[in-house]
Amino acid sequence: MAKSLFEPISQYLADTPHLQSLRRHPVPSSSQSKEETSHQQNTHARRRPKGAASSWNQGATISRNWGARSFRNQGADCLGICTAIAELEAQLAELATENAAKARRIATLEADLADAQARLLAQAQVLLSGRRADDDDEADGDRSSIEEIVAAVLADFPGVTWADIVSVRRDRRLVKPRHACMRAVYEKRRDLSLPRIGRIFHRDHTTVLAAVNRPVP
Template identity: 70%
Template sequence: MAENSELARQKRHYGLIRERLTRPGIAARRAAHIEELERQLVAFARDSEAKERQIAKLEIDLADAAARLLAQARILLADREKQGSDGEDGDRPSVDEIVAVVLKDFPDVSWDDIISVRRERRLVRPRHACMRAVYEQRRDLSLAGIGRIFHRDHTTVLAAVQAAGGSETVY
């Protein structure tokens, strides 16, 4: 008897749940909820596109700023070279002159190739030769300073100098 009453209670309970799920208001609420989610999705897509455009604009601005900074650095470097040659060491060659002499042996390589980020095999020897020549002829420049000129780390300059000089210790 207890089992029949429990079974009857479960049937009533499931019947009420079925009735609630099949009411017309539930389907309308689900449809409204789905429409709201679709509106939110469209809004998120628009927002995402706007942010992508903003990121692209910022990347262009960053590239422009980097180019301006590089141009200013070249101007400052040229001024520094001129000031250095006007002082006591008037016979000291500029970095540009040293690199031009070295690059005569490598006719297919330009200064832009030397300072580029490319790591092609054809550029490694001339780049290292230029770094070594600058290091040997301009002892007033530190390894870090030479690295900045060539857009490299000071350890790259150190490796280039030591590769040519054998086991000589460079500080």
Template identity: 55%
Template sequence: MSVAARNITKDALHTQAQHYSDVRSRIARGEKKPIVVSQAAADALTISELRQEVSLLQKALAKAQASLRFVAEREPHLRETEQRADRLELDLADARARILSQAELIKSINDDGEEVTDRRRTVPEIVTEVLERFPGVTWADVKSVRRTRELIGPRQACMEAVYDERKDLSLPSIGKLFCRDHTTILHAVRKVKADRGAA
């Protein structure tokens, strides 16, 4: 606070103190004369109230800034956790499909007692093979929310390939792998098959 501001504050406080002293003396004398508040005293009260309000706002701002710093510090951790959850979900879906596949294999032992081997590929293997036809497009691009023209074709091709090759996976399961709804998977399968039939 500057010297001039301190002097104004001292003057305002002095004026306010003088006003309160006048009021007390009038009350002590029993005067019924209406109390007239000087402009300086009124200004001093207003300035005091404004200072209190500014102090409260500064405290609220400090709390908000602390909250923003906390969120900013946690954001990378949250993003990393989300990516880890995506990977685990993909692994879980793949493991579930393999377990179902193994169960089918156990049931499908041929008459000679020889076990039929599982020839099904994993979802990442299928997607990797499809994306070889689309240079520059990655699995992360296919799963992303972006809907650019360059990504729609590869995304639909991947969905259709997984749907065709992995009959053990339901539409909702495939949808989870691609971060989409099951109706989107069904639309992609129909679109790719229609384009292939038209070609």
């Protein structure tokens, strides 16, 4: 009876190669498995080629050397950057000092220039005050003859007066007679300079020069 019960199991084990290998190599116990594992590791270690261990050691050494070299390079880069920053800061401080000195120098020169201009202006006012009376007398003496010259010119321009000629108005009807008067005074009074004629007509000497050089229509 027992044989008939185990017969199918034996047949199943015989038909299954995997189970047959289990039968040939039963599962070891915990103590046996540790010993066999250690034995297998030692066996694999003995079977490992010598070059493989050497290569692994060389790779580890290279990795460590590369890491150390990279760290040293980073340190050198940081040191170089810090040095460059310090140099730039020193240059900026030097430039700031130079600019401050230049600013003080410019302020001193501006003060000296203003003082010199004030002295020159005072001297010019003193000189002009002595000549102003003489100029007024000469202008009064010239104006009588100039008024005759201007009156002769204005005879050809009815409605235009001496007040219109010396006014600041720039009407087109006044431009031609004004230029004609300036030209006539310049031609008949060669003793008068352009600035003097300009003061008589309340104009700048360049205006008198333009009137003199303008072609006669």
